[in-house]
Amino acid sequence: MIVKKYKKDSDVSYTLGMTLTIELLKTKPEVLLKVYIHPELEETIAVKELLSSCKQRKIPIETNAKVFHILSEKENCFVIGEFKKYASTLSNKENHIVLVHPSNAGNLGTILRSATGFEVQNIALISPAVDIFDPKTIRASMGAIFHMNFCYFDDFESYQNQYKHYHLYPFMLQAQLTLKEITFKKPFSLIFGNEATGLPISFLEKGTSVFIPHSHHIDSLNLPIAVSIALYEASNKK
Amino acid sequence: MIVKKYKKDSDVSYTLGMTLTIELLKTKPEVLLKVYIHPELEETIAVKELLSSCKQRKIPIETNAKVFHILSEKENCFVIGEFKKYASTLSNKENHIVLVHPSNAGNLGTILRSATGFEVQNIALISPAVDIFDPKTIRASMGAIFHMNFCYFDDFESYQNQYKHYHLYPFMLQAQLTLKEITFKKPFSLIFGNEATGLPISFLEKGTSVFIPHSHHIDSLNLPIAVSIALYEASNKK
Structure with a gap:
């Protein structure tokens, strides 16, 4: 099989x-198809453990420098796992994050890392949205993606219809209450909302809108920062 | 003058x-040396205002497509300002952020954005450290850099000797107190610490060490996330 740039x-x-x-091998070994090894990979104890664990599970290992040129822009990458994409569903009891039209892959990864850190491990993505x-x-998720449940929805209404019993907290600059004033109901x-445009104004009517106060010298907080501060306040992990 | 890749x-x-x-023209017009315009820049009202403001201040404007190929990797960049780097000093009254050996340019920018947002506008950088x-x-700072005071120090001791009256709060995973338990003295x-390695263990002896609790599924929070959550809790801007 010929390896091509990811699409x-x-x-x-x-x-x-x-x-x-x-991390993938630990959390979802059943989807790991193949492990590529760079010829210059040093045989450390961790490497030996990884390879022996792959052999036990009959996951093929291939030494191949070319694959690294095709798939990785970073120079310090010596191991690549190829895995089958898998479906996931959201819990209908645990807390959710909902991202409406997120556009940046690195930002989504950073959000997954914080979400796993603060134990809000269900994320809904409203299309169009970046590919998880x-x-x-x-x-960017540092492997946290493998601890998360996720689901894409065509629009916010589809999400809302499926999770009618959830308490909605849209984060927007036009909101009435600050994050410190809110007691989150579970x-x-x-x-x-999206990195550049935030949530549409119509979200002011949905549940309890919230804002994180900041000085007028910035237009907004960076999206992963805003999500993480919200998670920090709302989660039990304080 | 020939424009070269930034160094x-x-x-x-x-x-x-x-x-x-x-933002640069608004906050530090005295350092702006030249403005480059891409030939395909549309003449919006904002563009006209920028150009007329440059003319008033006798800042040269040059239309030049080549400069954009050299300096910008992004396709949606049509204006570039060239400015003289300037020195800056820290306040000895206002609160500080101290980054020990930060290594990532984007992370530093995101931290500057949050710092400006939470009005902690003095940042010390302990060398070796990324170029501000x-x-x-x-x-990544979205222009917040121009609202910040900053200073590089050869080592943490040089910083500490100059700001002896400051209350030190090193953030480290080995700390005794959680962020919620701390009342910050001003x-x-x-x-x-650094993105990959955190602070050296010796910082446990300096001031009051703090940690932000997170699940064991992640090794640590992303650096700009940790800094921003700390700023959110410690600053007056809540």
């Missing part, structure tokens, strides 16, 4: 790096 | 994009 419509994606590949299996997302949905 | 030892740096260039004038830092220094 959204591909059936497989990649963990670029040893730590990510080990983009290797850049996986890399199960909750923390809702955030 | 750390250069006397000038660049604002890549119209919004950044306008790297165009990637400026871009003026404070919020201290953070």
Whole structure:
């Protein structure tokens, strides 16, 4: 099989790096199809463990320098895992994050890392939205993606209809209450808009809108920062 | 003069994009040396205002497509400001952020954006540390860099000797107290380590060490996320 640059419509994606590949092997070994090894990879104890664990599970290992040129832009990548993309569903009891039209792969990854850190491990993505299996997302998540449940929805209404019992908290600059003033009722949905445009004004009518106060010298907080501060306040992990 | 790719030892740096260039012109017009315009730039009202403001201040404007190929990797960049790097000093009354050996330009920019948002506008950088004038830092800061005071120090002791009256709060995973348990005494220094390695263990002895609790499924929070959550809790801007 010829390895090509990752595309959204591909059936497989990649963990670029040893730590990510080990995390995948620990959490979802059943989807790991193949492990590529760079010829210059040093045989450390961790590497030996990874390889022996792959052999036990009959996951093929291939030494191949070319694959690294095709898939990885970083120079310090010596292990790549190829895995089958998998479906996931959201819990209907646990708290959710809802991202409406997120556009940046790195941002989504950083959000997954914080979400796992603060134990809000269900994320809804309202289309159009960035691809959660983009290797850049996986890399920025530092492997947290494999601890998350996720689901794409065509529009916010489809999400809302399925999770009618959730308490909605849209985060928007026009909101009435600050984050410190809110007592989050569970199960909750923390809702955030696109990086550049935020949430449409219509979200002011949905549930309890919230804002994180900041000085007038900035237009807004960076999206992963806003999501993480919200998670920090709303989660039990304080 | 021939424009070259940005280097750390250069006397000038660049604002890549119209919004950044306008922010520079508003906050530090005295350092703006030249404005480059892409031939395909549309003449919107904002563009006209920028150009007329440059003319008033006798800042040269040059239409030049080549400069954009050299300096900008992004396709949506049509205005570049060239500015003289400037020195800055820290307040000895206002609160500080201290970054020990930060390595990533984008992360530093995101931290500057949050710092400006939460009004902790003095940042100390302990060398070796990423270049605050790297165009990637400026871009990620969304212009917040121009609202910040900053200073590089050869080592943490040099910083500490100069700001003996500051209350030190090193953020580290081995700390005794959680962020929620701390009442920050002012003026404070919020201290953070390198992205990959954190702070050396010796910082446990300096001031009051703090940690932000997170699940065991992640090794640590992303650096700009940790700094921003700390700023959110410690600052008056809640």
